[in-house]
Amino acid sequence: MEAEAAKYIGAGLATIGIAGAGVGVGNIFANYLSGALRNPSAAQGQFTNLIFGFAVTEALGIFSLLIALLLLYAV
Structure with missing residues (x-):
């Protein structure tokens, strides 16, 4: 494989x-x-946990995109 x-x-x-x-x-x-x-x-008390979970989950997706771009263009 090339x-x-x-x-x-x-x-x-x-x-x-x-x-x-x-x-x-x-x-x-x-x-x-x-x-x-x-x-x-109790919904208002859990809203900060919701935003934190959303941010962490999206960060993992962005990290995987970064790895893909690094593989394509940097290596």
């Missing part, structure tokens, strides 16, 4: 983390919404 083809395959595999981030964000918001509908008085 090195160029291996680079493209590796970059494609690195982008799987972006799909994982999308699933993670969906789970975070779905669980928050489910909990907020069950107990609306």
Whole structure:
């Protein structure tokens, strides 16, 4: 296998983390919404946890995109 083809395959595999981030964000918001509908008085207290979980999950997706771009253009 040529090195160029291996680079493209590796970059494609690195982008799987972006799909994982999308699933993670969906789970975070779905669980928050489910909990907020069950107990609306506690929803405001959990909002900061929601934003923190969203930020961490999106950061992991951005890191995987960064790795893919590094594989494509820096190596």
